[in-house]
Amino acid sequence: MHDLPNGLPARPNSLEEHWLPFTSNRDFKENPRLVVQSEGVYCWDHKGGKLIDGSSALFCCPAGHGRQEIAKAVYDQMTTNSYTPHFQMGHPGSFELAKRVTALLPEGMNHVFFVNSGSESIDTALKMVMAFHRANGDGQRLRFVSRERAYHGVNMGGVSLSGMVKNRETFPVVMPNVVTIRHTMTGKDLFHEGQPEHDGVELANDLQRHCETYGGSTIAAVFVEPVAGSTGTLVPPKGYLERLREICDEHGILLVFDEVITGFGRLGSNFAAQHFGVTPDICTMAKALTNGCIPMGAVAAQDRIYETITNASPMNAIEFFHGYTYSAHPAACAAGIAAMEIYEREGLFEKAAALAPYFADAMMSLRDHELVKDIRTIGLMSGLEFHHDGVPGRRGAKMQKDLFWNGCHVKFTGETAIVAPMFIATRAHVDEIIDKIRTTMDQQLA
Numbered sequence: 001m002h003d004l005p006n007g008l009p010a011r012p013n014s015l016e017e018h019w020l021p022f023t024s025n026r027d028f029k030e031n032p033r034l035v036v037q038s039e040g041v042y043c044w045d046h047k048g049g050k051l052i053d054g055s056s057a058l059f060c061c062p063a064g065h066g067r068q069e070i071a072k073a074v075y076d077q078m079t080t081n082s083y084t085p086h087f088q089m090g091h092p093g094s095f096e097l098a099k100r101v102t103a104l105l106p107e108g109m110n111h112v113f114f115v116n117s118g119s120e121s122i123d124t125a126l127k128m129v130m131a132f133h134r135a136n137g138d139g140q141r142l143r144f145v146s147r148e149r150a151y152h153g154v155n156m157g158g159v160s161l162s163g164m165v166k167n168r169e170t171f172p173v174v175m176p177n178v179v180t181i182r183h184t185m186t187g188k189d190l191f192h193e194g195q196p197e198h199d200g201v202e203l204a205n206d207l208q209r210h211c212e213t214y215g216g217s218t219i220a221a222v223f224v225e226p227v228a229g230s231t232g233t234l235v236p237p238k239g240y241l242e243r244l245r246e247i248c249d250e251h252g253i254l255l256v257f258d259e260v261i262t263g264f265g266r267l268g269s270n271f272a273a274q275h276f277g278v279t280p281d282i283c284t285m286a287k288a289l290t291n292g293c294i295p296m297g298a299v300a301a302q303d304r305i306y307e308t309i310t311n312a313s314p315m316n317a318i319e320f321f322h323g324y325t326y327s328a329h330p331a332a333c334a335a336g337i338a339a340m341e342i343y344e345r346e347g348l349f350e351k352a353a354a355l356a357p358y359f360a361d362a363m364m365s366l367r368d369h370e371l372v373k374d375i376r377t378i379g380l381m382s383g384l385e386f387h388h389d390g391v392p393g394r395r396g397a398k399m400q401k402d403l404f405w406n407g408c409h410v411k412f413t414g415e416t417a418i419v420a421p422m423f424i425a426t427r428a429h430v431d432e433i434i435d436k437i438r439t440t441m442d443q444q445l446a
């Protein structure tokens with residue numbers, strides 16, 4: 001099957017040396033699933049099998065694989081100026097990309113700090129929060145609030161905020177001073193499209209109780225994924241985010257939205273902030289920022305955050321003692337600008353919004369299957385949850401593999417398939433994804 005562009009074989013002679021992330025390596029290496037080519041909504045494995053991408057490559061590629069415009073922009077950038085660091089100097093591309101990103105954000109979020117991944121965006125946001133409160137004469141605010149079933153990446157800050165038990169069990173001693181509030185899946189609203197009606201304010205009032213327990217003036221920030229993605233598409237009930245915003249305002253707490261998944265059109269709006277009509281103080285993003293072409297993340301901040309931090313230092317002093325060697329790498333900026341141009345020119349966020357109702361119906365067509373426990377959808381993301389087979393995670397792991405060999409790639413978390421089509425997908429593509437999932441479900445029963 002296809003050799004790689006550099007002439008190396010599609011199936012390497014040895015698979016031992018690469019230790020894959022978030023993978024059962026021993027199992028994988030017995031029967032590897034290698035993708036050698038991709039274009040549009042499809043990719044091809046090393047045996048020549050064609051797969052439809054049912055999770056937009058971990059939400060990264062809404063505009064599809066193999067976009068020539070992005071490849072050309074990166075090539076042009078690399079052959080003009082391959083790398084400029086951003087410590088006390090810069091290159092123009094980052095300013096252009098920052099301007100385009102802020103144009104998509106809610107009003108007042110006019111400052112963007114670039115990083116290289118979602119995880120880095122979270123650790124950067126944590127530091128931004130601390131720097132803001134310190135500059136504001138509020139340095140006693142050192143407590144952070146996160147949620148059960150939250151996923152905020154894998155760096156030490158993000159793991160500290162995590163509400164996933166695996167993160168917590170394996171890496172127990174991380175950042176102190178993180179308290180958690182409940183997640184929003186109450187089980188009352190199974191098979192739900194969009195936001196559940198129940199309990200939004202009551203669930204958000206967990207934060208109020210923390211303010212009463214710890215003192216609101218000790219809490220620095222609340223981190224929330226507007227829709228929890230990696231734990232299976234947990235959609236916030238009506239009134240929930242609004243109430244969190246209200247409590248934060250009352251107590252001077254910063255509200256941070258982790259939009260690594262929901263940013264750039266996933267819900268049909270620019271960001272989830274606009275979809276839910278709630279504006280955070282700080283917003284993290286990654287993935288679709290470059291259509292997944294070059295690793296990049298970013299943190300956007302309200303004017304008052306940027307101004308407070310930058311104005312607190314003398315003119316010639318470094319104001320925010322933080323940054324990465326590859327922050328705002330020129331190649332990533334070029335990819336980001338090209339991705340933003342595609343999103344706008346092709347009206348892809350509008351296309352996502354237009355496809356969402358069809359997608360929701362298609363997902364719900366699976367509800368009567370005996371393996372299915374719950375389905376929830378919002379925009380072009382969904383969680384399809386299966387009953388487990390007695391051993392948590394086993395059915396999900398098997399189905400993910402079987403589905404791959406049946407010609408569809410979908411991300412699973414435990415027993416939940418996270419189906420999230422690309423924005424360039426047609427109704428026929430949605431049908432194809434659903435058919436392959438249904439076939440794979442039926443096979444489990446045979």
Ligand code: PMP
Nearest residue numbers: 117118119151152153230258260
């Ligand atoms: N935050 C959220 C909400 C995410 O979904 C992810 C990745 N799935 C991250 C942070 C971490 O991003 P990365 O894997 O790029 O570090």
